[in-house]
Amino acid sequence: MTNSWNMKRILCLLAILFCTLFVFNASAQEERDSPRRGEGISAFLERNKRSGKNYYQEFLKLNEKRLKGKEELQLGVKYALPPLRNGRNFVDGGKKDSVNDSASKPGGNKKKTINEPLFGKALANVKVTSNRLQGTCFYVVSGHGGPDPGAIGRVGKIELHEDEYAYDVALRLARNLMQEGAEVRIIIQDAKDGIRDDRYLANSNRETCMGTPIPLNQVARLQQRCAKINELYKEDCKHYKYCRAIFLHVDSRSKSHQTDVFFYHSKSKPDSKRLAKTMKKTFESKYGKHQPNRGFTGTVSARNLYVLANTSPASVFVELGNIQNTFDQRRFVISSNRQALAKWMMEGFITDYENAK
Template identity: 65%
Template sequence: MSSSVLWAQQKATPKAGEGISSFLLRYNRSPKKYYDDFIELNKKQLGGKHVIKMGVTYVIPPVKKSTPYSATTSKSDEKKGTKDTKEAPNKATATSRTRVNEPLFGPKLAEVKVTSKRLAGACFYVVCGHGGPDPGAIGRVGKYELHEDEYAYDIALRLARSLLQEGAEVRIIIQDAKDGIRDEPYLSNSKRETCMGDPIPLNQVQRLRQRCDKINYLYRKDRKNYTYCRSIFIHVDSRGKGNQTDVFFYHSTKKVDSKRLANNMKDTFESKYGKHQPNRGFTGTVSGRNLFVLANATPTSVFVELGNIQNSLDQRRLIMSSNRQALANWLMEGFLKDFRASK
């Protein structure tokens, strides 16, 4: 029996939190080279939009021994050859990619071109608030209901994509297999969201603990491979209709790095407002809070409130897709500022 047949029979079960790319990387398979092979070998076992399922055994594509070294294959992979390993991917493997495929972004945007390495060595846990049975705050514009979880999720996806373009590793904690990044102003509401495949509990404490547990599980491995790991929790506030608010940030009361991150985020937004709306000013704030997720997520974290979902002016910040993209871009630049400051 040839070695290629032996490799074709190699099978494994994904770990919690893994997508196809991270699953392939764990077995030293570059996603760029092996993603399509994996889909073809396992198409009957995959969920919708090529989502891998916990508890299901998948065939690992055989190593292409004749394939020359590519930009997405690390030198470590090259030395190991076809040797299998169950260790997490090393830093070079995770940061040397030129393209990333993430189905959660939707068919048109799933293919992500890595355009810089400014965030190489960084890993982010991106979490939109609420989800599943809990829509969060609800605002109204005419006949439309604006659900906090839908707008926070869209901005979270846009942020995740921006971070990937900068060479970072990204874990999208709350997921909707159908929505993708959407450009329409009034986002349809659903209860499909999961915590990386697991149903989201209605009970608030259970819901928050679930996402913190997921982050902490991933972080225990990621901290060995990335020099900078950060979590972001994205929310939309709800206040009186006449109360216009700028984006504001909460940090952990017990972590100095969390406060620095929140301040770097706020400084970035202040700078952007000064450039794009110089006559308006920026009144966003930074403050410490003993919020559950800030206290229980192990990585340094920041909690972001994007505005008041009841206020008509703040609603424009949410319903215009260009504004949602700007928020995501500025959050990414806030991370970039903090990443540089951490060195």
């Protein structure tokens, strides 16, 4: 009788212990957090001490239903966080990420964390979470700026200025490239406007060409940014094996004309043509995944544009859509769409860099 009673007590204690461990493990796996304004998945995971591609992939699996096929975060939504591995970054199966050793490699990014005030206070610190673009250098140029707002669209009485939306996408792209280990030169700059999540971006004429006022005259304006890129490239090409420039613009056509993203390349540089084609293929793939019934009608073509013909590094010129068209405007006014544009262009660069090796 006593043995039977003791056995029951032991079984009861084991059951309690099992339940306690189960609840503990479940709660550990269900740790959640909500993103802050302007945070993409990488920045969100970085803030929660979960940097690296393995954490990133695990996060996508855990939140498959919440993300709904998109790699974009929504404010106010609590996302499940992957469990921490030994309290440190879970990179390449727990091994040390080679980014951490980049200071000893020529052409590598020498900082694990980069401070770039142009991104705004909340996003100024950029943690390098990958080495996929180590040894590369990019010149990111948003169109127009300063005294020239570029194309102007309207939503009711609100004006949408091309230079503001192109600049926000440019900053997002630059930050994404930095996270992948690239060196990035932001050619057009606004000391006040960081990355913004507003639908309607405030208009200003503060933009400069790396601190120098932008002239109103179109030819002088284009000459200025090309000269700056060529000046930087003259030294950069000695240290970086892959240097590319990208010019971001927003088109202006009739209101009824809906367009996709268009890519233009230099007529005389094969690397420019390959880059433009790679970008288009990347966008085709993304549209096929996220909007399978819509299709992608963006094109690649050679254009004798001043900036493509007069910059030393291979370049691509990107028209992000028609600022007059109501449907295309969603591509600009919704911040997660601006982030998606930046992310897809970054992925296009990664593919092109791998193909160039």
